Amino acid sequence: MEHSINFDSVSTYNKFGNHPTYHPLISVLDLSRAKPNQIKHMHMGIYAISLKGVKVGDLRYGKGHYDFQEGTLVFFSPGQVLHIESNEEWRQPQGLILVFHPDLIRGTNLARHFHEYNFFSYKVNEGLHLSEDEQEIIKDCFAKIETETKRPIDKHSKQVIVANLELLLTYCVRFYDRQFITRETVNKGILERFESLLNGYLTSDKPQTIGLPAVKYFADELNLSANYFGDLIKKETGKTPLEFIQLKLIDAAKEKIFDDRKTISQIAYELGFKYPSHFTRLFKQQVGVTPNEYRRLN
Structure with missing residues (x-):
């Protein structure tokens, strides 16, 4: 029988990942701590940014598949339903994942331009492929956020956490810009196909x-x-x-x-x-x- 889970809070995801909850609205998890599970469907009610370490199965969202390639960032947003597909025995996942609730950024400057981060609505097979140096930068951002979540919450906590989250997302924009450039040949192929499809559409x-x-x-x-x-x-x-x-x-x-x-x-x-x-x-x-x-x- 297939099993599903609703991730409607950070604490729910922490429990799933066998991780303590230090902050109610944001968490950085080490995926290697996760326990074996038979989850096949994930209903997202929170945002997530996942940096995978090894292949642990195929993830399907809509028509797209993502093979958990090492060193790739994948972004998820509330409302998405993810399907895990694997014919192999369960393997211990490796990597990091940052999850945060929409309430974390409400009323902040980040919330006002959050819609500009289009990659939260990309398909899973459109992940951000990072170089080793880029991975270290992302891990450093994760570490700064994790350190702040473990501190006692005070009047500065939200501002510091959201500022570090915004820095992380800015790096993601920069690295996606680099990816569009380094994959120029692939992109031009897509542009040519788009033009061909459009011309065919207009003449039909x-x-x-x-x-x-x-x-x-x-x-x-x-x-x-x-x-x-x-x-x-x-x-x-x-x-x-x-x-x-x-x-x-x-x-x-x-x-x-x-x-x-x-x-x-x-x-x-x-x-x-x-x-x-x-x-x-x-x-x-x-x-x-x-x-x-x-x-x-x-």
Whole structure:
């Protein structure tokens, strides 16, 4: 029979990891202390940042798999359901994991821009692969947070812990930027596939049957999370996927406008717009003139 567990508090995760609770809202655990278990499903109600040491089985989230590669950071957020898949005997995990409750950062400056850390919604197969030096930096951040959690709580505790957590996340942003650069060949391959899929979409009947091309559609086709896909395309092109799609839409519209047998409304519907007025508004925003004015000028 499959077993599941709800991690709705830091103390629940500490109990699962055989670790004492020093602070009610944040904890750093040594995974080697975990006891054997038969857990197959994990329902996350807290945030987690995991630095794995050895392969202990496959982790599935949605359509993506993650093989617990050594030296990789993986991020989890409340609402995710994780599935453990392993055909092997239970193996003792190695590594570190930092877990924290959303209440930890409420009312702080970190909370106001936390949404910028897109990697908490990346798929598990989009983890952050660290060099040895980078691993040491992350471990040092973990250690500073752990040290502070073991101190008696006073009026400075939250500020110090949140500041160190923000420093850790800033390093993660830097290392992801490095990863996008060092995996340039892979990224360009994804960009080429995106362009090909987009061109194919616009020349098919999908705009009429499905609607305007959406970022999520192409992220799913490329088996990427929407946020990872968005960050990758922005790094490669300087434009968000939506901006990229809109440019392609306008290029396709310009070609169609030269066919004066078609009305502007017909062109709008062919491109997937429900309302011609929306098409006219976007066209003018991008080109500077309305579709009808563009037709007359050309």
